[in-house]
Amino acid sequence: MFSDRRPRSFLEPLVLSRLANFPLFARKPMLGNVSGRHPSPHRGSSVEFAEYRKYVPGDDLRRLDWRAYGRSDKHFIKEFEADTNLRCCLVLDTSGSMEFGSGGVTKIEYARKIAAALGHLALQQGDAIGLSCVAKGVVRSLPPRRNPAHLSTMFDLLEQAKPQGETRLVPALHELAETIRQRALIVIISDLFVEPEELRGCFEHLRFRRHDVAIFHLLDPRELNFNFRRPMRFLDMEGGPSIFAEPNEIADRYQKALGGYLEGLKQVVLESGMDYHRVSIDEDYEQVLIRFLVGRTRAKGGR
Amino acid sequence: MSFLQPFLLAALPLIALPIVIHLINQRRYQTVRWAAMMFLLAANKMSRGYARLRQYLIMAARMLAIAGLIFAISRPLTGGWLGRAGGSRPETTILLMDRSPSMQESGRGTGESKLETGRKQLAATLKTLGSARWVLIESNTNKPRELESIDALLNSPGAEPASAASDIPGMLMAAHDYIKANKSGRTEIWICSDIRENDWNADGGRWQTLRDAFLEFPQGVRLHLLAYPKPAPGNRSVRVTEVRRQKTGDGAELLVSLSVGREAGGETKESVPVQFEIDGARSEVAVELNGPRADLKDYRIPLGKARERGWGRVSIPADANLADNDYWFTFSPPSPRHALIVAEDPQAAPALQLAASIAPDPALQCSADVIAPDGLATVEWEKVALLMWQAPLPEGESAKAVRAFMDRGGQAIFFPPKTPTKAEFLRASWTEWVHGTAEAAVESWRGDQDLLANTQSGTALPVGQLQVRNACGLSGEFTPLAVLKGNAPLLARVATTTGGAYFCATTPSPGDSSLATNGVVFYVLVQRALAAGAAVLGSTRQLVAGETSGENPARWKRLAGMEQAVSSDYPIHGGVYQSGERLLAVNRPAAEDGAPALADRRVAGLFKGLDFSRVDDSAGSSGSLIQEVWRLFLAAMMVAMMAEAGLCMPKPARPSRTAS
Numbered sequence A: 001m002f003s004d005r006r007p008r009s010f011l012e013p014l015v016l017s018r019l020a021n022f023p024l025f026a027r028k029p030m031l032g033n034v035s036g037r038h039p040s041p042h043r044g045s046s047v048e049f050a051e052y053r054k055y056v057p058g059d060d061l062r063r064l065d066w067r068a069y070g071r072s073d074k075h076f077i078k079e080f081e082a083d084t085n086l087r088c089c090l091v092l093d094t095s096g097s098m099e100f101g102s103g104g105v106t107k108i109e110y111a112r113k114i115a116a117a118l119g120h121l122a123l124q125q126g127d128a129i130g131l132s133c134v135a136k137g138v139v140r141s142l143p144p145r146r147n148p149a150h151l152s153t154m155f156d157l158l159e160q161a162k163p164q165g166e167t168r169l170v171p172a173l174h175e176l177a178e179t180i181r182q183r184a185l186i187v188i189i190s191d192l193f194v195e196p197e198e199l200r201g202c203f204e205h206l207r208f209r210r211h212d213v214a215i216f217h218l219l220d221p222r223e224l225n226f227n228f229r230r231p232m233r234f235l236d237m238e239g240g241p242s243i244f245a246e247p248n249e250i251a252d253r254y255q256k257a258l259g260g261y262l263e264g265l266k267q268v269v270l271e272s273g274m275d276y277h278r279v280s281i282d283e284d285y286e287q288v289l290i291r292f293l294v295g296r297t298r299a300k301g302g303r
Numbered sequence B: 001m002s003f004l005q006p007f008l009l010a011a012l013p014l015i016a017l018p019i020v021i022h023l024i025n026q027r028r029y030q031t032v033r034w035a036a037m038m039f040l041l042a043a044n045k046m047s048r049g050y051a052r053l054r055q056y057l058i059m060a061a062r063m064l065a066i067a068g069l070i071f072a073i074s075r076p077l078t079g080g081w082l083g084r085a086g087g088s089r090p091e092t093t094i095l096l097m098d099r100s101p102s103m104q105e106s107g108r109g110t111g112e113s114k115l116e117t118g119r120k121q122l123a124a125t126l127k128t129l130g131s132a133r134w135v136l137i138e139s140n141t142n143k144p145r146e147l148e149s150i151d152a153l154l155n156s157p158g159a160e161p162a163s164a165a166s167d168i169p170g171m172l173m174a175a176h177d178y179i180k181a182n183k184s185g186r187t188e189i190w191i192c193s194d195i196r197e198n199d200w201n202a203d204g205g206r207w208q209t210l211r212d213a214f215l216e217f218p219q220g221v222r223l224h225l226l227a228y229p230k231p232a233p234g235n236r237s238v239r240v241t242e243v244r245r246q247k248t249g250d251g252a253e254l255l256v257s258l259s260v261g262r263e264a265g266g267e268t269k270e271s272v273p274v275q276f277e278i279d280g281a282r283s284e285v286a287v288e289l290n291g292p293r294a295d296l297k298d299y300r301i302p303l304g305k306a307r308e309r310g311w312g313r314v315s316i317p318a319d320a321n322l323a324d325n326d327y328w329f330t331f332s333p334p335s336p337r338h339a340l341i342v343a344e345d346p347q348a349a350p351a352l353q354l355a356a357s358i359a360p361d362p363a364l365q366c367s368a369d370v371i372a373p374d375g376l377a378t379v380e381w382e383k384v385a386l387l388m389w390q391a392p393l394p395e396g397e398s399a400k401a402v403r404a405f406m407d408r409g410g411q412a413i414f415f416p417p418k419t420p421t422k423a424e425f426l427r428a429s430w431t432e433w434v435h436g437t438a439e440a441a442v443e444s445w446r447g448d449q450d451l452l453a454n455t456q457s458g459t460a461l462p463v464g465q466l467q468v469r470n471a472c473g474l475s476g477e478f479t480p481l482a483v484l485k486g487n488a489p490l491l492a493r494v495a496t497t498t499g500g501a502y503f504c505a506t507t508p509s510p511g512d513s514s515l516a517t518n519g520v521v522f523y524v525l526v527q528r529a530l531a532a533g534a535a536v537l538g539s540t541r542q543l544v545a546g547e548t549s550g551e552n553p554a555r556w557k558r559l560a561g562m563e564q565a566v567s568s569d570y571p572i573h574g575g576v577y578q579s580g581e582r583l584l585a586v587n588r589p590a591a592e593d594g595a596p597a598l599a600d601r602r603v604a605g606l607f608k609g610l611d612f613s614r615v616d617d618s619a620g621s622s623g624s625l626i627q628e629v630w631r632l633f634l635a636a637m638m639v640a641m642m643a644e645a646g647l648c649m650p651k652p653a654r655p656s657r658t659a660s
Helices: A013-019 A066-072 A107-124 A148-160 A169-179 A196-208 A221-225 A247-272 A285-298 B006-027 B037-045 B049-073 B114-129 B150-154 B168-182 B206-215 B348-357 B373-378 B396-407 B519-537 B567-572 B600-606 B630-648
Strands: A035-054 A076-084 A087-093 A128-134 A138-145 A185-190 A212-219 A232-236 A243-245 A275-280 B030-034 B076-079 B092-097 B133-137 B144-147 B187-193 B221-227 B236-248 B251-262 B270-278 B281-289 B293-303 B310-315 B326-331 B337-343 B366-371 B386-390 B411-415 B429-434 B442-445 B471-475 B479-484 B489-496 B499-504 B540-544 B556-561 B575-579 B582-587 B611-616 B626-628
Touching (some): A013 A107, A013 A285, A066 A076, A087 A107, A087 A138, A087 A169, A107 A128, A107 A148, A107 A185, A107 A212, A107 A285, A128 A148, A128 A169, A138 A169, A169 A185, A169 A196, A196 A212, A196 A247, A212 A247, A243 A247, A243 B037, A247 A275, A247 B037, B006 B049, B049 B630, B092 B114, B092 B150, B114 B150, B114 B187, B114 B221, B133 B150, B133 B168, B144 B150, B168 B187, B236 B293, B236 B326, B251 B270, B251 B326, B270 B293, B281 B293, B310 B556, B310 B582, B326 B575, B337 B348, B337 B373, B337 B519, B348 B386, B366 B373, B373 B396, B396 B411, B411 B519, B442 B489, B471 B489, B519 B540, B556 B567, B556 B582, B600 B611
Parallel strands (some): A087 A128, A087 A185, B092 B133, B092 B187, B187 B221, B221 B611, B337 B386, B386 B411, B540 B582
Antiparallel strands (some): A035 A076, A128 A138, B236 B251, B251 B293, B270 B281, B270 B310, B310 B326, B429 B471, B479 B489, B489 B499
8 A cells, every 4th residue: 555655644554454444434325436335326236126127128138037027927127226436535625724733733734634544444445535635726636546556646645735825615615516526425624714604505516416525624622712811913824914812802702703603504514414523633533533434334325 | 088108109100000011911912823813803893892891890900909908008097187187197296275164165965075075086086197296285384295195185184174264376386486496397286176266366466476487497387276166055154243242230241243144046035043152151043144144233142240251152053064154252351452653743643643542432442652753662562552653664673663563463554754764664665755736536445355444334434535635655565455546555555474564655634635634534544453453462362264463373272163173273273262361263264255266267367378277076076087997998909809800700611612
């Protein structure tokens, strides 16, 4: 897997080996190229019976159910479910705000770990994996492939992703919704510093395109608690104007704004059917991924 | 509000410390790169209402806490001591206690007199204020006496009630002399008085001198007046105006005339029982009081034949002021009224002799001798009641003899010589005759007191009818009793320690004036002076408290009166005393009865330009004049600190947001 054996800072083999026990399932039928472990919207040749249908000329006579013909004197074709692989598209936010981290780990580093682990998991189970870095727009993009060498390319891309510039997540997501072929698993890893109502549109767009969307909403604990004591001058990491504030004075209103945002976002993701995970980056990412994988196993979708 | 440690108020700018710290804190900000700017922007757009108010409240609470601490350690005082009573501790505090009888009035519903209340209030107040040295100026002697502590004021005999009037300007002058002699540092003078006109003598010329004198002190002198101006309405007083012993067919009787007065406010008709006590025998008569004053004329009290002399007491029931309910008197056969006439003008001498030797009452013996100025050596001074001197003013041995006569209470009237010399007596001297004043009329005269006072019925003497043809000028310090047109004195009085000498600017000779021809005024004048001089010579004598008039108090023995009084203070306490063979009755001055209080504006005018404050109190008041209230400020500070702590307390921690 690691042809050049170069160590990656975001890869932890022990964590990956433990995560290998948890399969990555899609919540919706996927459209893959080859046979896999995910349900497909089409009939196929799995062992799982799907339905009978009337024979029409041109059908493969091998699939005619002779026993049914014997009982009913009619010709029925016996159909089985198809299992396919999935195309997992990782969307990594590389805007300037992702560089923030108060506890030694920045959001981009945390995001790399999640993306790398998911990519490894998907490839291990034969799924195609792709990566799109978004900031002002789609900065870098790697289409989904399922050969192991592709994983290395993706890791290179992850390593090279530098957080900079402002967030224009909404147009980027609209663009990806259009460019990624239908019925893919799209994993968005971002701090989502966009108004929830603006996100609603792109989430609806992704759902319309029958994508299974999972979101890792990364937040720093300091962003959640806002536990400053002295007066601070806050420099915008995305190049906006700086703000001088007395934390004692502004903390209440900050918390109010944050609470309103989180509440609004929760409402939007619920209504759009997103698989939403709010993550404080001081948490262990392994636990976050286990929760994510287990949750998807429970919600494994029908066809 | 005032402070015991006002210099600590200099720390008041420290109140701004929280603001300064806040501003410094603002400047010492940290810079941080921040991702979640959208929330900060949203927070900035929100109303800052409560958060900003909370910040202001916290700041105000901190400032209040500091202010409370500073005020508390500055030891604030509350009370009526008008502003600047407090301050840094004075080096010397001088107390002027008005001990006059009017200060013994008690308030309604209390038995405590103004003097007692004033003493307690001053002791409590000054104990709080503190001082390095306490000095009490006694009202009768006007001598300063140092007190060990302010508590000694409560027991000091120098602050006990007395029957004598107070001389507030004199006491202030004594305070001034004390400050000057001792070179006191910062000094405070506290006057406790009921500001009666007779004690303050607001019209006197000494006040201007006092104001100027106090202003000269570079260290500054603060004057405080604790005033008890409220009179006791309906307070009654009794005073004997005349006592005569006369023989009757079967013995003798005493004729006592008295007057009963009452303070303004008691206008209803009432009957006042007046009790007489002579040698333990008591009798009572009711006096109808229908106005401010009622007189009882010649009330007869029978006496034994052998009772030639003695003493008695008149009293009325207890009321608001116990000090004016008793009056002591003595009686004895009238002493002979002998006048000595020293005259150089043979025309004037007969008139003088005639006026002095005709007795106004058949029971009186009046006589007059005429001698030349050089015949003084043979005079029996102890028998002389009045000296009439119409010659150049005495000098040398003559002056000494006349002065000794006056010091023992003798009266003297000086008339101008034919040729005035430069001789001075009692710092007064004749200047020169002004002839041909063409029967100058008298412009004004003092009808309220002294030799030209109105008669007992209130009728004025016909002084205005006098004609003065020649008048001699008078120089020196004197009080004019009658003034001619052109402001030249006709009759003047030069004060001495035991009374005074009179200077008449003209002679009774017909060429000089109509004193002899229109003799009523002259006769009254001479007889009054003669009576005053004879009063000293008799075996009994009526004295005004505080004036010894030639008597030697060291020989006095108390027969009746205030028992607590120490012997050295007998002259200022009402009562009857025996001095050798003589009986002396000491009573409060007439002016003490019903004397009005000075108007506030007049009091303020007396201290104009000086560092003066005044507070009015009432007898029996229990509220402290001054009180330390630092506890209040300390409590305010604690409340402020608790409020600050409450406002700064962080809100309960919200449940931590974790991945959902």
